[in-house]
Amino acid sequence: MNSTIILGIESSCDDTSAAVIRDGVMLSNVIASQAVHTSFGGVVPELASRAHQLNIIPVVHEALKRAGIEKSELSAIAFTRGPGLLGSLLVGTSFAKGFAQALNLPLVDVNHLQAHVLAHYISEGKPDERRPEFPFLCLLVSGGNSQIVLVKAYNDMEVIGQTIDDAAGEAFDKCAKVMGLPYPGGPHIDRLAKEGNPKAFTFNKPQIPGYNYSFSGLKTSFLYLLRDKIKENPNFVEENLNDLCASLQATVVDILMNKLRKAASELNIRQVAVAGGVSANSALRQAFLDFGVKHNWEVYIPPFAFTTDNAAMIAITGYFKYQHNDFCSIEEVPFARVSD
Numbered sequence: 001m002n003s004t005i006i007l008g009i010e011s012s013c014d015d016t017s018a019a020v021i022r023d024g025v026m027l028s029n030v031i032a033s034q035a036v037h038t039s040f041g042g043v044v045p046e047l048a049s050r051a052h053q054l055n056i057i058p059v060v061h062e063a064l065k066r067a068g069i070e071k072s073e074l075s076a077i078a079f080t081r082g083p084g085l086l087g088s089l090l091v092g093t094s095f096a097k098g099f100a101q102a103l104n105l106p107l108v109d110v111n112h113l114q115a116h117v118l119a120h121y122i123s124e125g126k127p128d129e130r131r132p133e134f135p136f137l138c139l140l141v142s143g144g145n146s147q148i149v150l151v152k153a154y155n156d157m158e159v160i161g162q163t164i165d166d167a168a169g170e171a172f173d174k175c176a177k178v179m180g181l182p183y184p185g186g187p188h189i190d191r192l193a194k195e196g197n198p199k200a201f202t203f204n205k206p207q208i209p210g211y212n213y214s215f216s217g218l219k220t221s222f223l224y225l226l227r228d229k230i231k232e233n234p235n236f237v238e239e240n241l242n243d244l245c246a247s248l249q250a251t252v253v254d255i256l257m258n259k260l261r262k263a264a265s266e267l268n269i270r271q272v273a274v275a276g277g278v279s280a281n282s283a284l285r286q287a288f289l290d291f292g293v294k295h296n297w298e299v300y301i302p303p304f305a306f307t308t309d310n311a312a313m314i315a316i317t318g319y320f321k322y323q324h325n326d327f328c329s330i331e332e333v334p335f336a337r338v339s340d
């Protein structure tokens, strides 16, 4: 039987990525991150689009080269259609369309959030790989989303809870910014928290029903604490940086895990996974392992490389869709928001 070889293209935010997957096994996953945004304290959409434009062709060439695959061997092109920054998505979408037309290949459109969840199915060809069995719960936490997803099949996912305001990553990034840490702040908070006391400060936790999240109250509570303490001691942040990071991180992890535990117990699901950029967080990873032992869950934590934006997750989703002849037309346009 012929192999199925998918080229995946990801350009939804500030990472230009291309990956090649053969029969579910990753052959390459090339990511060009954009340093241009660091000095602005956040992603500047126009700069992101321009950087994608510069990066996309070299990144695709590199992905094919590392995979040892010729263009003529590809079975289909999968690309991120949304959600994300529209200008960024347009670069990847237009490239994918042009490449597919030139090579006379089918096109597969991929939902970025669905791809984060399906990243758990990327094989790296290792013998000890584990994959969640359907149905499972996935905590999807990134800079733009905080959701609990009930995953019934590769193409049947139900969002049973989500943030009603800020995402968990956004809360990390915004609080990091007021402490003077570079963007994105999540990884810096994670690093500094390792030396801090998670019980040093307490912050408001949201009281909202169901499986939904809210992080804007925590952000405000954090800002007010800093404002009041800085009045008493202008060096408060510098002197308490590790404890502030540890306490903030512990609160975010607590909020995330409590709702997940509630969902798992009420729906009686023991297969529990985490995905998205914030799943790189070491305290969240540890909490997953601890909850797994305590509540008898089978936990699935992705390798670091598949937590943040990457094209391997787009290619694996494309692979599933390819197997079901789930292709898209050349007229398909990107969407910025899930509701578009």
Ligand code: KG4
Binding pocket: 013, 141, 142, 143, 144, 145, 168, 169, 170, 172, 173, 184, 185, 186, 187, 190, 276, 277, 278, 279, 280, 281, 282, 307, 308, 309
């Ligand atoms: O999924 P992702 O790469 O991209 C988008 O949301 O577009 O997630 C990025 C988010 C950022 O908010 C970043 O601060 C957060 O993931 N993040 C982390 C860590 N690594 C990345 N947050 C906490 N701890 C980390 N180690």
